[in-house]
Amino acid sequence: MIKPAQLSIHGVSRTFTGTRGQRTQALLPVDFEVRENDFVTILGPSGCGKSTLLRIVAGLDFPTTGEVLLDGQPIEGPGADRGVVFQSYTLFPWLTIAQNIRFGLRERGTSEAEQKERSEFFIAKVGLRGFEHHYPKQLSGGMQQRTAIARALANDPKMLLLDEPFGALDNQTRVLMQELLLGIWESAQKTVLFVTHDIDEA
Template sequence: MSAKTLRIAGVTRTFPGQRASAPTLALQPTDLSVAPGEFVAILGPSGCGKSTLLRIVAGLDQPTGGQVLLDGAPVTAPGPDRGMVFQSYTLFPWLTVEGNIRYGLRERGLPEAQQAEVAARFIARTGLRGFENHWPRQLSGGMQQRTALARALANDPEILLLDEPFGALDHQTRELMQELLLEIWEADRKTVLFVTHDIDEAIFLANRVLVMSARPGRVKAEVPVPLAYPRDWTMKTTPEFGALKARLMGEIREEVRKAIAAAG
């Protein structure tokens, strides 16, 4: 599979009102291009449409206007070229770790031996050896997200869509998962769209950070992250990291104030 360019062209999303309430405009016209192999993080206040945008790219939701294009072809439904990991633990509880990782491979009709080989490879890459036969209920949050990441990667998607995947984890586990994701990305250079509320996480992972406005969301700022790869946790203590964090904090605080004012 050759890598594809992702283009979000004038995408809007309006949700119908409940009963007598007015419709809600979640996304203003949004334009964005992501080159093959880029790691792009999306920051913004709660309710600004970050997750809605990601779901539209995944084909799990449809835009009210505009379109998502992969190498010029419109996205109208989920597909194997896009893999998604959610914040909530979305493993199938009736399947083991290995069963969850093999699920997409089985659905695609891969032979059993090939399923086993691919699953074993990603079990090893995500540090899950020894847990192949565990059920999701027997795993910690971090282990469940490792399994969800392995399941997404096993299908060899061209684009990885991550919606606050580490948001429910404790601080130390979250940092280890960030390092694991970076290690995999540096090896594979898949295109990544990563939604987060965490400024440090966005800077540490991405080579470009997009800041979205308060609802109705739009991309209001684009901040390149000119920090060299490979990266490790010590980068978070550098003046360069601190300067990027200060800039992004200023952008986000302005939008959070607007969101609070609109809610009040």
């Protein structure tokens, strides 16, 4: 039996209008569906609209045409059902690693005990045990990105959206992070939408 689509993208395009009225088409109309627990890679050169599409799915931008449905409901903004990891290390520099991972849980009103339990679980999962009380500036790029992935997963999203998350890492660290991500995907059973311009990585 074929599973129904978890994410449906129908005729989605994005055009930006400049200050002088000039129009730039960042994303041509696109249609595809993603089923639950799928790992889908969006591959293409820089400037082809990959990140624009991911931002639309994340609810951080809106399509000029078409619609995006998650479990049959239109996406109208950001939500805890989608965890996002960007290429840049988007951690809060004034928070420790544990506090960064617990941030979303705290905002949702999760109990202190559950925050602690979930953050400790994902800190161990991404191999950062012993660094809980460090600040982002004290960590390498790979460790910061592991923290970002742990923060996204701690909220228990239905879908993980990754926008060239390993693009700024050296080759050795990138391979380790790819293996980590695949291991998490297999164990956590999350739907993953992964953007990259690297053919080998795809």
